[in-house]
Amino acid sequence: MAELLPKAVQNLIRVFSKFPGVGKRTATRFVLDLVRDGDERFRELRDVLNLAMDEVNLCEQCYGLAEGKEVCRICADPGRGGKTLCIVESIADQLAVESAGSYSGRYFVLHRLLSPLRGVGPDDLNLGELGRRIEEEEIGEVIVATPMTTDGETTATYIKKMLAPLDIPVSRLASGVPMGGSIEYLDQLTLGRALRDRKEY
Numbered sequence: 001m002a003e004l005l006p007k008a009v010q011n012l013i014r015v016f017s018k019f020p021g022v023g024k025r026t027a028t029r030f031v032l033d034l035v036r037d038g039d040e041r042f043r044e045l046r047d048v049l050n051l052a053m054d055e056v057n058l059c060e061q062c063y064g065l066a067e068g069k070e071v072c073r074i075c076a077d078p079g080r081g082g083k084t085l086c087i088v089e090s091i092a093d094q095l096a097v098e099s100a101g102s103y104s105g106r107y108f109v110l111h112r113l114l115s116p117l118r119g120v121g122p123d124d125l126n127l128g129e130l131g132r133r134i135e136e137e138e139i140g141e142v143i144v145a146t147p148m149t150t151d152g153e154t155t156a157t158y159i160k161k162m163l164a165p166l167d168i169p170v171s172r173l174a175s176g177v178p179m180g181g182s183i184e185y186l187d188q189l190t191l192g193r194a195l196r197d198r199k200e201y
């Protein structure tokens, strides 16, 4: 029945339904709620979107989120020096590792995983940047915290091979992370333990 709605409302539903976990039904509920309240909420939405567009960008070092600057708070923090680099698939996974509370090194966010089945190859990822960063910052240990899925494992193995000539320890999160499991939804205790007991491979 969406065809009955004004075109502009249909457009809004289309945009909202692109979010993960939001189907057309939920998107329609969001949008109908929004239009019911009218101008004030539209203005609020427009203002926060504009602000996010102006202020938020990807950190040029770790590809996490930076606010108004080239580098994010973690990369800019001298206390987060160390020579350990944790590689994660997504910003959600970076937040999960951060909230586990036991990691004090830096990050690198891939934003994608290698997936031969879906035609995602090494050139589609920011692996060149990763290699450059590890060499330039003389990183001493790499922790690959990609998910325990086929694509996560493929990516971890590729990174391990890619870094082999540098002769630095590359470790993977330890047991406790279930096969097929995502990092984002692990509880803090399990993730903290998996980080601490990471295994070089």
Ligand SMILES: [Zn+2]
Residues within 6 Å of the ligand: 059, 060, 061, 062, 063, 064, 071, 072, 073, 074, 075, 076
């Ligand atoms: Zn950063």
